[in-house]
Amino acid sequence: MQLIEYREALNQAIAEEMERDDRVFLMGEEVAEYDGAYKVSKGLLQRFGPRRVIDTPISENGFAGIGVGAAMNGLKPVIEMMTWNFSLVAIDQIISNAAKTLYMSGGHFKVPMVIRGPGGAAGKLGAQHSQSLEALYMHIPGLKVVMPATPADAKGLLKTAIRDEDPIIFIESEVLYKFKGEVPEGEHLVPFGKADVVRTGKDVTIVAHSRARHTAMSAVEQLVAAGIEPEVIDPRTLRPFDIETIKASVAKTHRVVIVEEDWYWGGVGAQIAESIYSECFDELDSPIVRVASLDVPMPYASKLEHAVLPNTERVLAAVKKVCYA
Amino acid sequence: MQLIEYREALNQAIAEEMERDDRVFLMGEEVAEYDGAYKVSKGLLQRFGPRRVIDTPISENGFAGIGVGAAMNGLKPVIEMMTWNFSLVAIDQIISNAAKTLYMSGGHFKVPMVIRGPGGAAGKLGAQHSQSLEALYMHIPGLKVVMPATPADAKGLLKTAIRDEDPIIFIESEVLYKFKGEVPEGEHLVPFGKADVVRTGKDVTIVAHSRARHTAMSAVEQLVAAGIEPEVIDPRTLRPFDIETIKASVAKTHRVVIVEEDWYWGGVGAQIAESIYSECFDELDSPIVRVASLDVPMPYASKLEHAVLPNTERVLAAVKKVCYA
Amino acid sequence: MKSDANTISKKMARADENGVAHASKRVTSTEKMLELYSMMLRIRRFEEAALVQYQKQAIGGFCHLYIGQEAVCVGALSCLEKGDKVLTAYRDHGHALAMGLTADSLMAELFGKATGCSKGKGGSMHFFDKEKGMMGGNGIVGSHVPVATGSAFAQKYRNEKKCTLVFFGDGAAQQGAVHEAMNIAGLWRLPVIFIIENNRYGMGTSVERSSAIIELHQRAASYNMAGVTCNGMDVLDVVEKTSAAVSMAKSLNAPTLLEAKTYRYRGHSMSDPEKYRTREEIEGEKKNDPILMLKADLMERGYDAAKLQQIDDDAKAEAAKSVEFSHASPEPELHELETDVYANPWDKSLLPRVEF
């Protein structure tokens, strides 16, 4: 095992897959000479040269489309969005072309590409730079949506993503880039559609992905002290989605809290909740409680920002609500 | 009462509001000289002249942004998306600017604009032209999302939208443009956030918006014949959302079916279901069943397209499932 | 190179005493001319047959006919070799035929049949064939232009000495995606040829009402690439300008913006009242019908009228056969709904599931 940062895990994944397959290349704003705005691509230009590590103009729609075309014509692009907020100018390429070309062409053209970059709020970045947009992408058939929360998953899921032959929405967490964790040495692949039972417990199931997983875990100690043993499950991929692992857990706990950093209304947790209600209707002893961002654009002032985001206190309150309902 | 087409109702709404307020103008592709791709703006150029009824280049991002800027600078734009599919190239203006400017500016700049056009599948238009994208917009604080299903609601809600001071996502139904219905004479306004109880019943609550409302209604006769009295509720606006009317209904029926034309995974119905489960947990006798589009890009062949979309048979099956669960 | 390409004269066809214009005189083999003639006619007859089938409701949805513009795709695509790629917008019937897709597979696609080039899942706007280099058929205006640029990127990445041609309309030229793609192509020197089919209208909006400048090829100067114009009604002029651009692309990785001045004789799609132009304008343009022009040229060269008639008869027969083929073809099976959503689909135990 190596103890490395989340960003380094991503870097290893890209480097290993580029080593393995000449069709893989990395493209985006500042990925080459600048080593990446968040240093995820550090050293890759030096190692693989400008043919395969490519700085782009600030033209997300353009280079996302270039990714689609390169993928259709035999390459395996890894396209970096400096942050997922900027994918809004490129979403037409993602939804109209990447997600639909295999289908519209009756199977003629695969679009094996990974679009990756950080999502979520990272502290005082304001309304336009703090969004968690996974619900938008999760809705679209033809895409796969992956959100790792640890260095090991970051590496293993990104390697799986690059080898996959479909368009992958790979949403990292800006706040987690410096987070350290153990990552297996050597080849390490994590499959899509396999949730991670982060902690086993028996009193309540907490479902949380990406950064929210850590918010959920931050409440564990106090819950245990209060006599509540939570089971924490990180779905890791939102499309496909591993309902079986959650079902097994709910059969044991009968209570569910969902933690998510996106907005509550129409958020990822709405679908997760609906799936749980529908598949575990008779198992649930109380309504599911969702801890999500408040329904406002992200304010700049820290005090307000903290109030918007899920935090330990809100997770504690939610668990207590479902347990003593 | 006048018996008019849905498109004519929209036309009346725009014309009346333009008459009432010189700040209101209509802008979009083919809205002027062509009378609108779907004839919603028929006669408006002639009546109000080229200053207020304006054909644009095919530059949705550009003219959506022009709408935002015009709204910030005192006008009340009505921006037509020829169809909502094309809003994907303009979504940055909608989410990054229209939805957030009032908040980011600390209340300095309102963005009173309506973005309108048809959504949904209209028959053999293929994967890129058949999408129901309301879930994407419903998720975003700062926007309001309106989806009328009848000529009366089309007129009354559009007039409300144009008078409102926030950015409104107004999603019409291409299939319903030719649908005729009674519309009150004279001033007719329908408020946001007030669901319409389309039919009262006691055995099951069917929640359905836009075209899906008619799909739901198409099942009523057979349900009644089978001894089931459905209550059909059209929320009419997805943001804000009238949960109270639904709660009252569920307290009576204890069973819910949701019909929606968008994709099931992460669709509008996921949030509606989650809200009902959460607010009516003890009232529900069986899990909610959602009738949505299948999780595939829309195929061209009619046979396949019909299998993707909600239809009477699937509504019947869903109601039977919740009633005999 | 830029100035050179820019100064290529915009020689337009001249009308003869009968009001039928001639293709410009160029040294082209009769054989090549016959090939071009045959291809243009095959497209024309195919679409005329499609129109009839649309009216009979055997075809539905949008159906954008290319009639009048045939010289553009036929001339341009005649310059390609295996490994070159093509993308265009929704008005894609001609390009697909010219790329070697069969009339049967295209008509069947219009019918939504399983034997269609896209298995009946794509439709009129989405004709694809990987083997033949036909990368679609795209319904979002301008959206395929970056995709084409990406295809050229892949060709250069592999050092293939191949190129990608992308066709789009005068209306599409106002989309941001086109600007971004052309800037990147000019900056990175990609072997892509941007062909604007300027048929003077985007739906009902004339170029004068959609673009701040009307000579669209002049935009090339913003992107450090050659800006060239050609007479899109004169297939030989299209051939000449495209083949120059193709060799620039292949030898120097130099992109070109080629504007073909053309005209669409039919409405935008099937339901177009066409109030934005006069009958006289259309009739006037019909004098420049690319097929008639080339025919007149061939006749002048002494080519046998009967043999030309044979070509037309063959084209009609092919179209008629494709209609029969399509009628006889099966609809897609219901399980086809589920295939091609993912190249690597997931286990049925996972959500979301397609249940029907």
Added chain:
Amino acid sequence: MKSDANTISKKMARADENGVAHASKRVTSTEKMLELYSMMLRIRRFEEAALVQYQKQAIGGFCHLYIGQEAVCVGALSCLEKGDKVLTAYRDHGHALAMGLTADSLMAELFGKATGCSKGKGGSMHFFDKEKGMMGGNGIVGSHVPVATGSAFAQKYRNEKKCTLVFFGDGAAQQGAVHEAMNIAGLWRLPVIFIIENNRYGMGTSVERSSAIIELHQRAASYNMAGVTCNGMDVLDVVEKTSAAVSMAKSLNAPTLLEAKTYRYRGHSMSDPEKYRTREEIEGEKKNDPILMLKADLMERGYDAAKLQQIDDDAKAEAAKSVEFSHASPEPELHELETDVYANPWDKSLLPRVEF
């Protein structure tokens, strides 16, 4: 008009024997020069103070300093009158000060305080003031350019004879939104002036690596508008070119693309290792410091050095006071979370609700 504007010479400042460049000699009143000088210094001192507060962590998030570019916004905005509007990107401190927002309200915004110009909800990238015509501060590269075009549309709609200025970077020029906005402005003749602040880099990417052509003002030719360049380190040159553009906009509804060649002395934002340029390059450019250049000019005109020092002292005092003001200001109340989401909010019985 186009050719006229295009041929305006790109006279750059020349360096004198001390290595300090002079602003070009123009007939400008000393009073106006002093105003410009004072405004540039106020911006410089404000940002220097902000930098210190950032290092002390009183300010967080992104903070893009404008140091080095002051002449562009100060010169351009000095040409405006009430009713004219301004938009820029995230590097907006200078523009906001020059539009008359107070240093207190801006520093407080950086501190995230309730007394900030955007109530502490916007932050560094989102300075707004309706009364003063400051329409933001936008964090999405290129996204505000169509918005500015819409503001100009409204001005023309009401026949106000006002104009909108929009500032964006060399990097932003490659965004599709900019193309669409400029085409529409050129087509519809809107009173908008597109000012590219070409500081040679977008983050770490030089213009040479982001744009197919490096003289960005030449793109004006694609949009039927004047393309003009000015020395963005010479505030008087900026004034001259902008005021010409403003009068074209107001009298003829003619848009202009004005490229100001400028330079940013600081990193892109606070965490920029700046490996993409040399220390020598930066030092070389510092010889063209717009403030020093104008100062030298004023001295040459015999203006009293002590008085110039007083202006600087005042600027420093203003900045220092704004820091104090901000420290003393209250944080926003929690209920402010809920306000300004909607101008017409809904009843609490409806979903979604903001509960906290």
